Amino acid sequence: MKKPDLSVEIAGLRLRSPVMPASGCFGFGREYANHYPLRLLGAVVTKAVTLKPRLGNPTPRVTETSAGMLNAIGLANPGVEHVVAHELPWLAKQDVPVIVNVAGETKDEYVEVVRIISQSGLAAAVELNVSCPNVKAGGITFGTDARILQDLVQTVRKVCTIPLFVKLSPNVTDIRQLALAAQAGGASGLTLINTMIGMQIDIQRRRPVLANKTGGLSGPAVKPVAVRMVYEVAKVVDIPVIGMGGICSGADAVEFIMAGASAVMVGTANFTNPRACPEITAEIEQFMIEQGINSIAEIRGCIA
Amino acid sequence: MKVTVMNTAQIARKTWQLTFTGSFPYGEVQPGQFVMIRIGSGTEHVLRRPISIAAVKEDRLTIVFRVVGKGTQWLSERKPGDGLDVLGPLGKGYPLPHTGAGVLIVGGGIGVPPLYLLAERVRPLVQQLDLALGFQTAADSFWIDQFASLGNLVPAADDGSFGKKGTVIDAIKLLSEGRSPKSRPWDYVYACGPLPMLKAVKQHFAGHKVQGYVSLEERMACGVGACCGCVCQTADRTAAKRICADGPVFDWNEVAL
Ligand SMILES: Cc1cc2nc3c(=O)[nH]c(=O)nc-3n(C[C@H](O)[C@H](O)[C@H](O)COP(=O)(O)OP(=O)(O)OC[C@H]3O[C@@H](n4cnc5c(N)ncnc54)[C@H](O)[C@@H]3O)c2cc1C
Ligand SMILES: Cc1cc2nc3c(=O)[nH]c(=O)nc-3n(C[C@H](O)[C@H](O)[C@H](O)COP(=O)(O)O)c2cc1C
Numbered sequence: 001m002k003k004p005d006l007s008v009e010i011a012g013l014r015l016r017s018p019v020m021p022a023s024g025c026f027g028f029g030r031e032y033a034n035h036y037p038l039r040l041l042g043a044v045v046t047k048a049v050t051l052k053p054r055l056g057n058p059t060p061r062v063t064e065t066s067a068g069m070l071n072a073i074g075l076a077n078p079g080v081e082h083v084v085a086h087e088l089p090w091l092a093k094q095d096v097p098v099i100v101n102v103a104g105e106t107k108d109e110y111v112e113v114v115r116i117i118s119q120s121g122l123a124a125a126v127e128l129n130v131s132c133p134n135v136k137a138g139g140i141t142f143g144t145d146a147r148i149l150q151d152l153v154q155t156v157r158k159v160c161t162i163p164l165f166v167k168l169s170p171n172v173t174d175i176r177q178l179a180l181a182a183q184a185g186g187a188s189g190l191t192l193i194n195t196m197i198g199m200q201i202d203i204q205r206r207r208p209v210l211a212n213k214t215g216g217l218s219g220p221a222v223k224p225v226a227v228r229m230v231y232e233v234a235k236v237v238d239i240p241v242i243g244m245g246g247i248c249s250g251a252d253a254v255e256f257i258m259a260g261a262s263a264v265m266v267g268t269a270n271f272t273n274p275r276a277c278p279e280i281t282a283e284i285e286q287f288m289i290e291q292g293i294n295s296i297a298e299i300r301g302c303i304a
Numbered sequence: 305m306k307v308t309v310m311n312t313a314q315i316a317r318k319t320w321q322l323t324f325t326g327s328f329p330y331g332e333v334q335p336g337q338f339v340m341i342r343i344g345s346g347t348e349h350v351l352r353r354p355i356s357i358a359a360v361k362e363d364r365l366t367i368v369f370r371v372v373g374k375g376t377q378w379l380s381e382r383k384p385g386d387g388l389d390v391l392g393p394l395g396k397g398y399p400l401p402h403t404g405a406g407v408l409i410v411g412g413g414i415g416v417p418p419l420y421l422l423a424e425r426v427r428p429l430v431q432q433l434d435l436a437l438g439f440q441t442a443a444d445s446f447w448i449d450q451f452a453s454l455g456n457l458v459p460a461a462d463d464g465s466f467g468k469k470g471t472v473i474d475a476i477k478l479l480s481e482g483r484s485p486k487s488r489p490w491d492y493v494y495a496c497g498p499l500p501m502l503k504a505v506k507q508h509f510a511g512h513k514v515q516g517y518v519s520l521e522e523r524m525a526c527g528v529g530a531c532c533g534c535v536c537q538t539a540d541r542t543a544a545k546r547i548c549a550d551g552p553v554f555d556w557n558e559v560a561l
């Protein structure tokens with residue numbers, strides 16, 4: 001039997017595989033390049049980049065929960081100037097599309113960072129992080145108010161000459177409203193879900209485990225919620241949807257694709273298994289062979 | 305890397321040692337480095353647990369850990385022949401002293417294990433090796449004979465149940481007093497233990513001409529430098545260092561303790 005075609009086309013980007021790492025769970029790729037060649041990925045998605053370097057939140061920043069984890073990294077990153085000078089040139093040599101995750105506290109900051117990334121010529125696409133639950137200013141408010149979101153996407157769109165993905169927060173009443181707002185603003189595609197706000201308490205010490213008190217929940221625990229949200233959003237938008245939230249196996253990834261995702265991102269599973277992304281790709285391929293599926297498009301959104 | 309448990313043993317209160325064999329780059333291990341161990345299948349426990357490398361011989365590696373939660377409980381229940389999924393060796397270890405240097409090693413509690421491999425590597429390089437190891441009580445102590453065979457050991461217990469009554473600082477003072485005038489002053493101090501202990505040791509040597517190294521600990525997710533979960537700050541508090549990749553061992557003047 002001929003090998004199934006795992007490549008996908010999303011917003012004009014041709015990806016060799018539908019599997020890519022999720023932002024913040026893969027640094028800028030260097031650490032995982034020791035484990036496998038990055039060209040095995042559909043794309044590399046970077047850690048969030050902001051205008052100025054950010055130290056992030058106090059520690060502890062991470063803790064395990066049942067079948068998941070909480071993080072409150074706080075967008076720690078070396079700033080866009082450093083990223084463009086030192087990280088993107090290296091990534092550009094890895095023979096894989098690079099999607100740069102961008103965060104900001106103000107509209108102007110988003111615009112400035114996106115402009116620099118877009119003009120650098122070193123990125124294939126931008127992912128607008130409007131949904132980080134771990135920073136006080138900006139971030140989350142952009143991701144929870146449909147009017148503000150549409151305005152932000154519209155403004156950023158003007159300086160962005162490459163595909164623009166908008167990453168949606170699950171911490172909203174009706175995610176479809178935000179998805180439609182991003183689409184109306186001119187997003188090329190949507191990525192979802194970011195983490196869900198959670199909290200863990202150390203009952204011996206009578207205080208929250210995380211220094212930030214609350215953090216973002218990710219990992220297998222969130223998967224059913226994420227699948228449902230991808231399903232809901234894919235039904236109402238015309239632009240491609242990239243799904244994530246707790247994906248650990250090829251079977252998990254196929255659930256998202258059947259729910260309507262054109263591709264998937266893998267976050268927390270990289271920590272459990274540094275080779276998670278290529279292994280998940282191989283498992284999807286195996287499933288396609290077993291089921292006689294020729295292309296990802298064949299099963300995408302097959303759930304009515 | 306998939307390895308196989310050779311044996312486990314309880315060696316002190318809530319404290320276990322576990323030795324594994326199987327494919328692992330044993331030859332690359334530097335003292336102070338650690339491994340990240342997957343707990344169960346990895347679905348219930350998504351984060352690996354960081355544990356220091358205590359000893360390494362040809363094709364086997366030993367860790368020592370205290371049972372404090374679900375992950376270490378699971379580890380203590382492993383039986384000979386069981387498989388383990390470990391990642392490593394990770395991080396940057398202790399830089400070794402120059403030949404003939406005077407060396408003091410200071411450990412507290414569950415910070416003691418990685419100092420065993422360090423002491424083994426330091427021993428052939430130096431004339432005299434001094435060790436100050438602190439435990440809460442005698443029941444918490446382990447590997448005392450092994451450490452004693454490598455150098456001049458003064459153990460300490462908070463409750464006076466063995467060794468010097470008091471902290472490692474009391475043990476260090478005893479070592480200082482007992483030194484013969486001919487012996488070389490300490491050029492290097494290597495420490496691993498709880499943060500208050502590390503601070504106290506650095507404080508004790510303030511103004512002395514010693515090169516100090518400490519091993520830091522923080523909750524980790526990736527363990528390889530990708531997630532920025534495990535950071536500490538540089539001494540001037542202007543930048544972050546990732547404990548898992550830039551450390552866990554740092555020059556004590558380089559980081560904010
Ligand atoms: C570089 C390094 C080396 C270490 N070496 C040793 C060693 O040689 N022997 C030993 O007994 N312990 C060591 N520790 C501490 C050990 O990692 C924790 O005790 C262990 O992760 C607790 O897991 P648990 O599931 O039993 O506890 P739980 O409290 O149930 O753990 C829940 C979560 O908290 C994290 N966590 C809890 N306490 C700590 C801690 N003190 N440090 C880091 N993460 C923590 C766990 O990794 C896990 O994600 C080391 C830690 C680091 C960072
Ligand atoms: C440690 C950590 C850091 C993260 N950092 C970012 C980030 O910088 N930008 C972003 O858009 N999402 C970030 N996320 C969210 C993930 O990209 C992803 O949306 C989420 O974790 C759900 O996927 P998962 O369950 O596969 O991890 C982070 C998640 C984790 C666990």
Ligand code: FES
Pocket residue numbers: 523524525526527528529530531532533534535546547548549
């Ligand atoms: S644990 Fe991820 S950077 Fe250290």
